[in-house]
Amino acid sequence: MRYADPYAVAGQWYKGNLHTHTTQSDGRLAPEQVVAWYDQNGYDFVAITDHDTFLDPTPLQGATRMTLIPGFEFSRGVIAEAHMLCLGVRQVYGGSYQEVLNFTRALGGMAILCHPNWVREDLWSPDLMVELHDYAGIEIYNHVINRLPGRALATDDWDAMLTRGYPIWGYANQDAHRPEDFGHAWNMVLSPTATISDLLYHLEKGHCYGSTGLVFADIGMRDGTIQIRLEDEAEIRFVGPGGQVLGTASGRQASWLPDGQSYIRVEAENAAGQRAWSQPFWRLSE
Template structure:
């Protein structure tokens, strides 16, 4: 079996999909936050303010820096109608989809600075049904979606793992990592994958730039696309043709002669995560304790439903591939 984890052609583009501005609870204006990410070598940015869709493509975008129209939609379970305490929350990104998705949208496409009211609940809710309805509505508006920071959101597993139609789950959120250590969650991603869901992952900043915690340039995706334009970048995300990272780089990965392999920047550990049986997968760990691994391999046993790779340096910074789905290929 031979499968490439990335397309053979294309250029690497770095971007942040989760970003806030003064249009919601961020400190920087949209033009200021766009300039900041451009200065730090990013190629694209989704300005995704709370419950407010924005489209700054013409105003802030250029041939070398792409703005993805987006919003972070909300459904909130409050303890009671005083709205003093939030018990759980669904945050789902809607990012403007491909031309075909826009053409086939059942509802009107969102317009610039359109308010998308949060769904509010008190005391109790059917969390799974609420999440699915929110996801479905965003899709009907021509968006791709990501399910954001479930640990921070305090949602129970059964309130989101069966959601259908999400492109990706946010497994690393730099802002909430530094705010309250609630930003890492690959566990529930694997639960979803083991259930047979074909869902990808993203790392992001969730930056507010308010100075309370460090929340910029710590989580991102690196997309391999033919061009730096909306259609190519979004299609690459839909196809899973990218990796997520909090630091390390992944240059190539895939399966060659039934052996999973990865080539990466210097790391301390490589995890080959596989489903679906106990003891599936394997690890390659540096014997020196240093970041001296740049290539690793793992021979597949033939019963894996999927395989994905994590590359982690000695400081704990990680890069994640998306899965290669194997069930049904043999």
């Protein structure tokens, strides 16, 4: 029985945040300040995604070594409504959720559904998500929700979708609005280069993982076994359909032999509460 390995690609790891706001919408820092913070704190890429506003990052690119990904957050100007990130696009557009997803795809971009458990548990319910197509995945962790109504974590919604057979990816983002929001979640992308096109391609293909501080030193399949190695000690969990924990291990490394489950993903958490989430390893059709 074979499983798809989302990390079986050549490249190097790049660190970045895909959900960031500036004074062009409801952020507290000017675009120049936002770019400077990420540049000074070791990020390789950042997407500025102001609400229903396109901020052209091109004039800012000369001031940073990072890759600046264009995009915006589709929110219809409404707070308590489901939002989505439209990345790799250079204009704002509207319509129904599916129309926005269609526009994003037509323009060569990728879309991520934002903070499923913000405000209320069914903001992005699995029943709603299955009606849509052409999005890469969902925010399984959105840091800013820790200071807002709702839950930052959305792995329950993720597992609900994966269990139904929808191969979507999970992303961890800061949704940074204030200085205190910065630096608490990010995505590590395995890509040959840090160009916009390469980063978006590998993000959309799931060659990445989300983190709030833990780092996978190595992750992938070896001889049919999922193997991981962390840079720090942590509790490691292998999760399958229905969010069931199939097995656990403590330490810096662990392995798991899949036993016919439709998917298996890995999550880890250390004593300080820092986490990392792998993408799912999907069982392939024979």
